[in-house]
Amino acid sequence: MFKRKILKEFENWKISGGKKKALVVKGMRQIGKTSSVLEFARSNYESVVYINFKENKNAKKVFEGDLNVSRITIDLSALFPNVHFVENKTVIVFDEIQECANARASIKPFMEDGRYDVICTGSLLGIKGYNRKKGKGVPTGFERIIYMKPMDFEEFLWAKGIDENVISYLKECFAKKEPVSEATHNAMLRYFKEYLCVGGFPYVVSRFVETNDMNVVWQEQQDILEEYKDDFGKHLDENENEEIDRTLLGRINRVFDSIPAQLAKENNKFVYSQLEKKGRSENYQTAIQWLYDCGIINICHNLTNIAEPLEGYKIENTFKIYVQDSGLFVAMLERGTAAKILCGDLGFYKDAIYENIIADCFSKQGRKLFYFRKESGLEIDFVENVGGELAIIEVKATTGRSKSTKTVLNNDNYAAKVCYKLSENNIGVAGKMVTLPYYMAMFLE
Incomplete structure (x- = not known):
């Protein structure tokens, strides 16, 4: 694992308002978004719930119904038996979130609920108007967006x-x-x-x-x-x-x-x-x-x-x-x-x-x-x-x-x-x- 400057930005997010806004890390593919986020998460939280929407298609189904936080966490616990949702000590990592628009829409209820921090990564979240796949909307006002680049x-x-x-x-x-x-x-x-x-x-x-x-x-x-x-x-x-x-x-x-x-x-x-x-x-x-x-x-x-x-x-x-x-x-x-x-x-x-x-x-x-x-x-x-x-x-x-x-x-x-x-x-x-x-x-x- 290489030392990356972006970890300092993650720390600033957690100090300044991780409970109020989810951290959304945008950037090209293969530049180290996931590894940097997981390194930060494991160093700063008692429990890390990691979901990769590109690799786990079943996880998408959890977000097809209502976006009630308690219902979502119960369903995720059933889908991933080894995860634990510890209030105020857990971060949920939504990896490749561009693959599940409804998971991104769930950021708002998660932030309003306030029991868990949320970090998302995505390679193409800046793309607008190129596809018609429907979601429940972008959670305006509930995201702290950071752009990650390749190593300087x-x-x-x-x-x-x-x-x-x-x-x-x-x-x-x-x-x-x-x-x-x-x-x-x-x-x-x-x-x-x-x-x-x-x-x-x-x-x-x-x-x-x-x-x-x-x-x-x-x-x-x-x-x-x-x-x-x-x-x-x-x-x-x-x-x-x-x-x-x-x-x-x-x-x-x-x-x-x-x-x-x-x-x-x-x-x-x-x-x-x-x-x-x-x-x-x-x-x-x-x-x-x-x-x-x-x-x-x-x-x-x-x-x-x-x-x-x-x-x-x-x-x-x-x-x-x-x-x-x-x-x-x-x-x-x-x-x-x-x-x-x-x-x-x-x-x-x-x-x-x-x-x-x-x-x-x-x-x-x-x-x-x-x-x-x-x-x-x-x-x-x-x-x-x-x-x-x-x-x-x-x-x-x-x-x-x-x-x-x-x-x-x-x-x-x-x-x-x-x-x-x-x-x-x-x-x-x-x-x-x-x-x-x-x-x-x-x-x-």
Whole structure:
């Protein structure tokens, strides 16, 4: 079991109001939701009642009648003889709750009853309007929703056994803007490249830690990619006895498969004509939203101006698409890409790969993603609030200063007054430009 930051959020939920709201953990499949929830539950409760609605079809029947808490707990006790409902000392874990809409509706009566805490996990709870399966409604006002992402770089370092003193030293160097020692800097660059290739799926990380074999990692990632594509079809099933919407399924697959080529373009905004000759936004908006709601992609919107609030300057129909997990993105490229990354020889795709990993890092910090591009060619990779001030962030796979960066920093019409340039170089400060090694993106919060 790897150490995960989300456990702290679970603790905060329990302290601040576990009796009033159920905890609902959303996120991609296979990112460790169930294992993290069960680790927390077993450490904090005398009794844990675990129900997996994907594996146990009979459990769904318990929620088909009225949603009286006493009746539900009696039926669950009969179905699972080893569980015990101890008042004020029990947590009920509804795993894969998207498979049982009525169980989610039962959250309200459970919270109003107040005898038991409830934690739910779900991979597709953000999906709305894609199926017609009926339930008794979503318990508005009775859920504390937390979004879980794959492991971030710091969690990856923990998994590799890197000492906390090393991470504290890096934080100190970042705070003081002082260079990292050469030995540690080189080691961290190597670890970051490993993380870029491996990604943050816990099982893939565990296989890498066990074997140090990128061929094993690649195969595990291919399996995940195939499983996700299978899921595209499974979750578009409108009713249990009806066929899926094959037009939408085809569009979802075309959008997902096109991401590497979209990012490799010089102007890497998402272009519908790359999907089909007469591709139009209205034909693909649902497919893109579906992938986003699943947590599989990140959307980075262009801005009309570099000013706050960023959401207010967002251009809705001009955006880039990144893959949520960098390891999956690398696995979507030709086999052997990971070896090239580790050797530093990537050529044409290098900028796309490093942009994707920084987008991935920012997303795992809970950020919305924005960039800035004008028709004149002026372009900034990311625009974000860092430490309370608006900043532009440049991701440079090659050396050299950006003309666009200078233009923005020297123009009073733009609110950003600092640039963080992420590259393989060590920490350095030159006026309004702060150079940081890639691995320090985790500190830009």
